Amino acid sequence: MAKSQKKKKKYNRPAAATAPINPSTQRTPEKAAGNASLILIAGLVVTLFLFGYFHLLVLNQMEDLSNGLTMPDQMIGGYSVEHVEALRQAMDADAAGQLNYVHKTAGLLFPLFLALITMLAVNINTARGSVRWILWVPPMAFAVVDLWENRAIDALFIGALDPAAVSLASTLTTTRWMLLFATAAILFGVLIAAFVRTFREKWELSKRGLL
Template sequence: MAKTPAQRAAKHGESATPPQTPVVNTSTQRSPQKAQGNANLILIAGSAASLLLFWYFHMLTLQQLTDLSDGLAMPQSMVFGFDMAHVEALRSAMDADALGQLNYVQKTAGTLFALVFAFSAMTMIAMNVAKKAVRWVLWAFPILFAGISLWGNASIDAMLGAETLSAGAVTLPSTLVSLSWLLLALTLLSIAVALFLSRRKKPAPTQS
């Protein structure tokens, strides 16, 4: 009958049972350089996608939809908001198919742009700002931008599809659109601040 490790140790000494060392899987360990490289790849992909979606949504599709609205601008493109007269003219000029195209575009490209841009901005801020309190302050702008943009798109859809138009139904989406453009600018500013803080914390090169 085979002896237990304790019995072998009692007979032959501790050398009979060599200590067992834990097996370390080095393939799962990542160096800081590799982690930084992965974050850079995510950031590059997110930035490229944000630029593409902004161009597709604001510069291409919304501009093309003016062909279906007698040249009237889409609400999402109006940085300083819009009034009831503009919305009434827009509702009269656009038929059900045109309104359906606008609704589809803002639910797809509009939603993707808001989410991808906010995520990319938060990633860039996280990579360049070490202090948690400062990071959360700068993160507030892209988070608010995404939320306000999605809310604004939904309110525009409800406004254009309403049976009767009221002043309140126009004021809310108009305010949300203006806020979304302001938050877009503040998000870009927060990215610039994050990059500035990152450059400040880097030690200056020593001169020989």
């Protein structure tokens, strides 16, 4: 006798509940650009603060420890063996250690922040291609030369004074200042160009009544 087969009831599983999409959480190009702009503004403020702290405050205060002699970092046109020798005689071990500490703190952070912020500004406001890479070269070179210069200057206060070491440090200081001016020109040039472009776009939209 054949067994009767019971038909199995088919149950439709309820669809998994999906959370409603919140449009405000979606990442749009406008939001991404806005976030990058906020980071850029904050970084620019920090960079300006570090420049003022390092060059206008700390290095000027170091002159109190060197009988009024200017720190090598501040001498755009470079310096001579005689100047470094006078610094070595005026600054004791504690003063030289203080200069080394400054180089490891503000002297380290300032070039890194300036290079990164400049490269970010270029990245946001220029199209991909050779122009972007060309504009990235000065800030990257500035950071490398600045950090190299810090080490070269610190080495001048250790051991016997080597004229070749003074010449190298002096060349690095002059090169650093040239790259600093170039980097600052790129940074503010890109920001001003972006501001003018945005202003023109909004002006055209307002003339058409779209704003």
